[in-house]
Amino acid sequence: MNDTYTPINEVGEFALIDRMKAVLDAPEDADVLAGIDDDAAVYRIDGDRVHVVTTDALIEAVHFDRVFMPMEYLGFKALSVNVSDVLAMNALPRFATIALGLPDNVSVEMVEALYRGLKHAASAYDVTIVGGDTTAARFLTLAVTVIGEAGEQNVVYRSGAQPGDVLCVTGDVGAAYAGLKVMLDQRRAMQDEGTAYQPNLEPFHYVIQRQLAPLARLPIVQDWAARAVRPHALIDISDGIASEVHHLCTQSGCGALIHAATLPIAPETHSVADLFAEDVDTYALFGGEDYELLFTLPDDDLEKLDPESFTAIGLMTEASEGVSVQMPEGDIIPLPFTGYQHFEEEE
């Protein structure tokens, strides 16, 4: 034992994970194809089949506030974020287990509502919930494990991007962060004005739904398989485009140039950024929790994709060129490696 005490927020989430890996010092296992460094672990089960496994927890007061997160949505989101990590390996989700930590201010009916949300998501993603664990806890916690399957040759890692690849994203980005901004603002108003305050969330329906009930992009991955398209590299957007592009570049040994003017941003997200007098490109690049898929593929493969299903937002470059963004005004600036990281100190 040693007596050193390093506060976790001094090193941050990613350095902490490196420290954990150093302790495990896992020996090489020929059946393990991906481990801690990707969206999900991948290992061979039989012949050319692989399992893809991921676990993500949602913790009260860290990931959600019960005032704004109805139990059904919480269940739906908890499964969605895990399914998204399986899809981010180009695999299909199959089975899930649920570990619940329940404080004494959660009722049986609330747990049933949570499970209705889990069931709704399970049927949307064709996932079977096969078990889990239930325990007492200080805060409501929900840890979900999802197991997916794929052919070994079909798995796509973060590490496959090549200079010259086009960088693409599904759906739109920044909306989940806009939804969070609106909800935090409404909570502040309720605290300031008391119970008489009547929140009007109707104009913000789209962005709030993107925050509370994100839909993982299963149909996109199914469509790629139907069209026999396999991206070079793939990651899902949980911490924001900037952070995810840096992960792709680090693991692929590439650089990237993003064209901010091409970022797909919903009109509702623009409205929220205008309301708070903030830059909507910041929401799109650094806001997290969109659960869209970010992928790279060669120019020639773009025409094989459904043109409605993605937006090309940049190009992969040589590592020496770094990771940068061309702003709508034309200037090119380095893209900082920031996004949502746990254990960072609050400003």
Ligand SMILES: [Mg+2]
């Ligand atoms: Mg991920």
